[in-house]
Amino acid sequence: MAELEMRQVYCQTLSELAEKDSRLVILEADLMKSSGTFPFKEKYKERAVECGVAEANMVGIASGLSLQGFIPFAATFGCFASRRAFDQFFISSNYAKLNVKLVGTDPGVAAVFNGGTHMPFEDIGLMRMIPKLVISEPSDPVSLKSIVKLMYEYDGCCYLRMHRQAVDKIYSENEKFELGKSKILKDGKDVTLVSLGAIMLKQTLMAADMLEKDGIKATVIDALSVKPLDADTISDSVKKTGIVVCCENHQIDGGLGISVAKMLLDKQINFKIGYIGINDSFGQVGTLDFLLSQYNLTAKDIYKKVKELCK
Amino acid sequence: MKDFLKMEKFASEARKNCLYCIANLGVGHVGGALSIIEILTYLYNEEMKNLNPSNPNAEDRDMLVLSKGHSGPALYSVLAMKGYFPMAWLATLNKGGTNLPSHCDRNRTPGIDMSTGSLGQGLSAACGMAYGALLKKNNQCIYCIIGDGETEEGQNWEAAMFASANGLDNLIGITDYNKLQIDGTVEEVSGLKDLEKKWTSFGWEVFSCNGHDFSDLEKVFSKCHEKNGKPKMIICNTVKAKGFPRLENKIESHNSKITLDEVKELYKGEVVEWLN
Numbered sequence A: 001m002a003e004l005e006m007r008q009v010y011c012q013t014l015s016e017l018a019e020k021d022s023r024l025v026i027l028e029a030d031l032m033k034s035s036g037t038f039p040f041k042e043k044y045k046e047r048a049v050e051c052g053v054a055e056a057n058m059v060g061i062a063s064g065l066s067l068q069g070f071i072p073f074a075a076t077f078g079c080f081a082s083r084r085a086f087d088q089f090f091i092s093s094n095y096a097k098l099n100v101k102l103v104g105t106d107p108g109v110a111a112v113f114n115g116g117t118h119m120p121f122e123d124i125g126l127m128r129m130i131p132k133l134v135i136s137e138p139s140d141p142v143s144l145k146s147i148v149k150l151m152y153e154y155d156g157c158c159y160l161r162m163h164r165q166a167v168d169k170i171y172s173e174n175e176k177f178e179l180g181k182s183k184i185l186k187d188g189k190d191v192t193l194v195s196l197g198a199i200m201l202k203q204t205l206m207a208a209d210m211l212e213k214d215g216i217k218a219t220v221i222d223a224l225s226v227k228p229l230d231a232d233t234i235s236d237s238v239k240k241t242g243i244v245v246c247c248e249n250h251q252i253d254g255g256l257g258i259s260v261a262k263m264l265l266d267k268q269i270n271f272k273i274g275y276i277g278i279n280d281s282f283g284q285v286g287t288l289d290f291l292l293s294q295y296n297l298t299a300k301d302i303y304k305k306v307k308e309l310c311k
Numbered sequence B: 001m002k003d004f005l006k007m008e009k010f011a012s013e014a015r016k017n018c019l020y021c022i023a024n025l026g027v028g029h030v031g032g033a034l035s036i037i038e039i040l041t042y043l044y045n046e047e048m049k050n051l052n053p054s055n056p057n058a059e060d061r062d063m064l065v066l067s068k069g070h071s072g073p074a075l076y077s078v079l080a081m082k083g084y085f086p087m088a089w090l091a092t093l094n095k096g097g098t099n100l101p102s103h104c105d106r107n108r109t110p111g112i113d114m115s116t117g118s119l120g121q122g123l124s125a126a127c128g129m130a131y132g133a134l135l136k137k138n139n140q141c142i143y144c145i146i147g148d149g150e151t152e153e154g155q156n157w158e159a160a161m162f163a164s165a166n167g168l169d170n171l172i173g174i175t176d177y178n179k180l181q182i183d184g185t186v187e188e189v190s191g192l193k194d195l196e197k198k199w200t201s202f203g204w205e206v207f208s209c210n211g212h213d214f215s216d217l218e219k220v221f222s223k224c225h226e227k228n229g230k231p232k233m234i235i236c237n238t239v240k241a242k243g244f245p246r247l248e249n250k251i252e253s254h255n256s257k258i259t260l261d262e263v264k265e266l267y268k269g270e271v272v273e274w275l276n
Helices: A006-020 A038-047 A055-067 A078-084 A086-095 A108-114 A123-128 A141-153 A197-213 A231-241 A256-266 A288-294 A299-310 B004-025 B030-034 B037-047 B069-081 B087-092 B122-135 B155-165 B195-201 B214-222 B260-266
Strands: A024-028 A048-050 A071-077 A101-105 A134-136 A158-162 A183-186 A191-195 A218-222 A225-227 A243-251 A272-278 B063-066 B142-147 B171-177 B205-210 B232-237
Touching (some): A024 A038, A055 A071, A055 B155, A078 A123, A191 A197, A191 A231, A197 A288, A225 A256, B004 B069, B004 B214, B037 B069, B195 B205, B205 B214
Parallel strands (some): A024 A048, A101 A158, B205 B232
16 A cells, blocks of 8 residues: 655645635644645745744644634644643633644654653643543544544644654545544454554554454454544444453553543443553653554554453 | 823723722732733723724734733723623622633633633734734734733743744733732742843833833833834833732732722722622
């Protein structure tokens, strides 16, 4: 399958939208090169707002632009979008009920050689606590394009957790997405695997193949949306399988898995649950393969977790 | 020549409304509210353009971010007097379900352009609003009032750099320089030192005035509209709790208990109509 850089898709999608809508603006904090948005700046000039290395200020400026009727997409590394600019996004954007789209790139271990300082293992946990915030992590170029468009159309704050490197295409170009909806990629009766983001989806699909060789048939759900959680799709599957393993490139505490567990408990469904995610640890440098292995995020780890739960 | 006497009267009435508003609750941010009464009076009577209380969100209006959001009661008094909402709302400050919370909330109060209260954030939003006005090529002017203690928040200086780098000459910052904050004098707590030089070195055009003197306010505001690519900062020398002798220029005025009785005494028994 052809690999496309996610940041190129991000920039192309925003450029297409900006062509038709002069309200669309982008903001960057000295990471235009990383976010891949230079082509947008070349074309739309002052509608690409360079804020310098000042993420908190960038989020405030985005809020002010929203007050003027613009639709701002502000991007930076996920660690800064969440940890650095949290109060600004919380108060100036969300509490003020404005229309700010915040994009956090390099989710979890994707920050590789930038290491622990740059790894957002807790961005979902922080963002989930913001009332009514829409949170999504697309898993491939097609879902990214669609979710960027959906966020642009949605009147309210959103957090887009975005991998910016090239990843495999999962969906066909005409696939339809909705905010708050997941996708079932594989249907199986024995276990439900809920995956978030491109990196984990690849591992999860590999794990499902490994399990199949042992006669364990897995349903694979690409969560896509963290908030709102697609409770119906996930709970319908767990009602059938009774076992769910949530796979995320994020701290287990505060992440997708905890959100799924609470939802299933609320629905009083009988289930066993396993969590694949970072277990109360800080980040560190390394290749993606090293980091996946170090934090037990590989297909093999998912496979082992399912086997434990199936005993 | 502007009608300074009329402004004096308006400010005097606004101060009275503000004091009764806080005293009716019994506690509030008296100091920083009373120090900006004349500034707000000037802004809403003389300075800000295209305001329409019956259409508070008119697109071409000048906008104000009261970044020191805890001074809400001062702004509420002025907005009520200008007809944005009934005067009777002033009796509801901070009561459950009120439209007038201690810190400004754009979703609750007609005429409040931005939600504030987490100090240091307002100037960034004002930068975005000013940038947006330039993008829209309209003549809006964006005003932002920050506190002197608030100036210690580093985000202000990020915004200061952005505003000058982007030539936001439609942005007018106003510092309420009353020189006191919660833990002591501003110089004791942090030390703003030469505030004028600081803003100048960040590329802003800086003015200084007596923030309680309308003639002085007029002089500086009239110089603030030059399209010279520079954001403007007016450092208003003010007195915390101005006009309330017991707390005037006192550190404890920041958030203080005040009673209706002492306000009545100050106004020789004269009570505002909306409280009856």
